[in-house]
Amino acid sequence: MLSAPLAVSLLVGALTLLLIAWSMFTNKQWDPRGQHCYVTGGSAGLGLSLAILLAKRGADVSIVARNQERLQAALEAIEKVRQTPNQVLKAYSFSLNDASSSAAAFDAACKGNGGKCPDAVFLCAGASRPGFFIEQDEASLQLGMDNGYWVQAWSTKAAAKRMALDRFPGKIVFVSSVLGYMSFVGYSSYSPAKHALRGLAETLRSELLLYGVSVHIFFPGTIYTPGYTEENKTKPKITLKIEETDEGMQPEQAAARLLRGVQKGQFHISADLLGNIFRSSTRGATPHNNVFMDGIYSFMGWIGLAFWRRGVDTSVLNHRKEHQEYLSKMGFFNAKPTEFSGSEGALYSL
Ligand SMILES: NC(=O)C1=CN([C@@H]2O[C@H](COP(=O)(O)OP(=O)(O)OC[C@H]3O[C@@H](n4cnc5c(N)ncnc54)[C@H](OP(=O)(O)O)[C@@H]3O)[C@@H](O)[C@H]2O)C=CC1
Numbered sequence: 001m002l003s004a005p006l007a008v009s010l011l012v013g014a015l016t017l018l019l020i021a022w023s024m025f026t027n028k029q030w031d032p033r034g035q036h037c038y039v040t041g042g043s044a045g046l047g048l049s050l051a052i053l054l055a056k057r058g059a060d061v062s063i064v065a066r067n068q069e070r071l072q073a074a075l076e077a078i079e080k081v082r083q084t085p086n087q088v089l090k091a092y093s094f095s096l097n098d099a100s101s102s103a104a105a106f107d108a109a110c111k112g113n114g115g116k117c118p119d120a121v122f123l124c125a126g127a128s129r130p131g132f133f134i135e136q137d138e139a140s141l142q143l144g145m146d147n148g149y150w151v152q153a154w155s156t157k158a159a160a161k162r163m164a165l166d167r168f169p170g171k172i173v174f175v176s177s178v179l180g181y182m183s184f185v186g187y188s189s190y191s192p193a194k195h196a197l198r199g200l201a202e203t204l205r206s207e208l209l210l211y212g213v214s215v216h217i218f219f220p221g222t223i224y225t226p227g228y229t230e231e232n233k234t235k236p237k238i239t240l241k242i243e244e245t246d247e248g249m250q251p252e253q254a255a256a257r258l259l260r261g262v263q264k265g266q267f268h269i270s271a272d273l274l275g276n277i278f279r280s281s282t283r284g285a286t287p288h289n290n291v292f293m294d295g296i297y298s299f300m301g302w303i304g305l306a307f308w309r310r311g312v313d314t315s316v317l318n319h320r321k322e323h324q325e326y327l328s329k330m331g332f333f334n335a336k337p338t339e340f341s342g343s344e345g346a347l348y349s350l
């Protein structure tokens, strides 16, 4: 007779082996070679690194951004890693802030590649302008949604429609942030947009099953990009301090993590341990990436996140005095309603 612990270990061992064998059989990874990849924000940062990586893997790459010079420089960098003479590598200048120009950009890229709908759409365009909520005005909060949400949602609209029309089972890949799972001081104009992207991705993962289109969403932490340098110009000191816990990564590394997740068919894609902890701790009905590891990550979150959040709250509370001084210096407390304009005017007219 087997003892009970031995029987249980044998059973667990057998199940694990079965699972490994099963994953080996079903583990057919997506190969970007010869595929048309549409990369928004492909002229800088994460998008540029991803465009280079895809070109290295033999994909046709169409990049979209606004600034022509940066697009040209990016295209040259992408050309350098071309694998075959017939790879189609192109750049398109469009603003992706509204529906019609996003659709026009998408159509231009289809035409530029023999009328072929992209096999994969990578939505890397975006920007963040951190600041205190009471300093925001109508325009800055709406810009936050444009730069964080609409800039990806409008392209998705164009892509999904085209894929449904062509009965084409493509891929749509959103770029959120760990700030699409949680948030803290300074991100009122950005984090809501990144949470909204998750809502859209969750809806479309389900709805686009109707057309065989697969949906993915990436949740990275800090990436050292030109955009990161730019956002730090308006980032409150306290926000930067809280972020110090995250060691950050280079855009090449983030792009590699993103592509690996898409290749594996993951829905929520994490870039590192922090991302995995937040992903697993706020999973909802999202599919697991690895049912064992995700359990471990949630356990780490179950213990660790409460301590982390308390630490963050303490930092914010300790920052109160300095913040009051900052507000005084900005004339926040002594100006009369009529003297305000812009953001503070908006605040006082409430
Ligand atoms: N850097 C970070 O720490 C993190 C970034 N992210 C997200 O990753 C994505 C990429 O960020 P990152 O690489 O840092 O950004 P960068 O600013 O370095 O690059 C942004 C790219 O998007 C393009 N772009 C921006 N806005 C528009 C627009 N309205 N229309 C068309 N193109 C646009 C830019 O070109 P141009 O300005 O010429 O149009 C550029 O090519 C963003 O969604 C960001 O929120 C997520 C987590 C962390």
Ligand SMILES: CCCCCCCCCCCCCCCC(=O)[C@@H](N)CO
Residues within 6 Å of the ligand: 128, 129, 177, 178, 179, 190, 220, 221, 222, 223, 228, 231, 242, 243, 244, 245, 246, 274, 277, 300, 301, 303, 304, 305, 308
């Ligand atoms: C056991 C649990 C430990 C938890 C530690 C958590 C540390 C969190 C660090 C937050 C990093 C924020 C990155 C923002 C990225 C981004 O999207 C912006 N750069 C764009 O503006």
